[in-house]
Amino acid sequence: MITSDEQQVRELMDSVGKKAAYQTMQIPEATLRDLAVKALARQPSRHLALKSMRRKLHQITAPYLGDPDYGQATHEMHALFQEGDPDAIQKFCRMIMASHVSTRERLLVLDGFYLRLFDEHGVPESIIDLACGLNPLSLRWMGLGKKARYRAYDIHAPRVAFLNAFFQMEGVAGQAFIQDILVNPPLHTADAAFLFKEAHRFEERETGCNRDLWRALKVKIIYVSLPPLSMTGRHDLTGKNRKLIERIIAGQSWRVNEINFPNEQVFVIEK
Ligand SMILES: C[S@@+](CC[C@H](N)C(=O)[O-])C[C@H]1O[C@@H](n2cnc3c(N)ncnc32)[C@H](O)[C@@H]1O
Structure with missing residues (x-):
């Protein structure tokens, strides 16, 4: 009934x-x-x-953050991978990432981004990319080993389908899932989790939800990033971001380190 x-x-x-x-x-x-x-x-x-x-x-x-035309992008990707020119594939990945604000902002520093992130704890062998958007397209810049396992989660089905096609063509052990990670936190264990440019938005959906999510994750390190500037570029948000992270992890004996890029403030959290 x-x-x-x-x-x-x-x-x-x-x-x-x-x-x-x-x-x-x-x-x-x-x-x-x-x-x-x-x-x-x-x-x-x-x-x-x-x-x-x-x-x-x-x-x-957030449709205003942008999207490629997934049908056309999949078609182009097939052709490029068949030709197999690595420069053309990298150029294509950059072009797709440029279609969404979060990944576009990362392009400027992409060459050194993961080198710096993995500097202290080493290159992970397994990653869960939470609220991933188009970030898995940066796989070629991560320097992962051949056996690395990559799992990505998003709620946008055409984006997830495109990522699965990408993983398949890349020949990596990668999989993307349509999953609301706040309702169903990922249960896969991994060396590292990425939660890029979304934690502050999660708090707007539901105050305190990051706390439960981060606790539930079965990972050693969580790389959380936040925008250092307001959308208008006028306000410095770095202090506010630090306070948010402190609030979320209050009561946990987790170690936090910070890495700053022009468009991204990354918190490296050791669980
Ligand atoms: C601001 S974008 C950030 C994308 C990516 N992390 C990056 O920085 O390049 C947020 C992404 O999170 C996804 N998303 C939002 N809420 C989600 C949820 N509860 N579970 C999974 N994905 C979510 C959106 O569909 C979107 O692709």
Whole structure:
């Protein structure tokens, strides 16, 4: 029997999720349900719950950060990998990464980015890339060993399908999953987790959610990055970012180190 609560949740999920853009992204049921349940619990009316859920889903999916045309990109990628010219493949990876703000900002420092990240703890043999976006396209810059295992998680289905095609063509032990990592934290063990440019946005979805996620991860090191400047470029966020990290890991005896790049403040957290 469907309870009236369940009916309200379902109605909200259908009403918000039916937007064409979300149908294309194939947002997981788990995400829609989580947002609907929480919006109904927190808002005084169905109308306000609907508004709140719409706003959150827009912020979570962030279409304004950009995307390539995945169909065309997959087609091009097939042709390039068949030709096998490594320079052309790297150029293509850079071009795809340039289509999303988070990876675009990293391009400037990509050549030395992972060298610095892995300097202290060594190159990981297994990685989970959380809320990965298009970051797995930087695999060729990571210097991973041949046997390295790479798992990537995102809620955007066409992006995940594209990443799986990429892993297959690269011939690496990589896999991308459509998974809301706040609802279902990854259970795979790994040497390292990446959580790039998303932790602050997670806090906007649900204050304190990073804490539970980071605790649940079965990894030795979490590389968390945050933007050092506001979107307008006018405000320095580095102090605020440090405080956020301190709050999230309060009560844990985890060691934190910081590495700074012009567009990215990375916290290396030893669990
Ligand atoms: C700001 S982008 C960052 C992408 C990547 N980490 C980077 O820095 O290049 C955020 C990404 O997280 C994904 N995302 C947002 N919430 C998520 C969740 N709860 N679980 C998994 N992926 C999520 C979005 O679809 C998007 O691809």
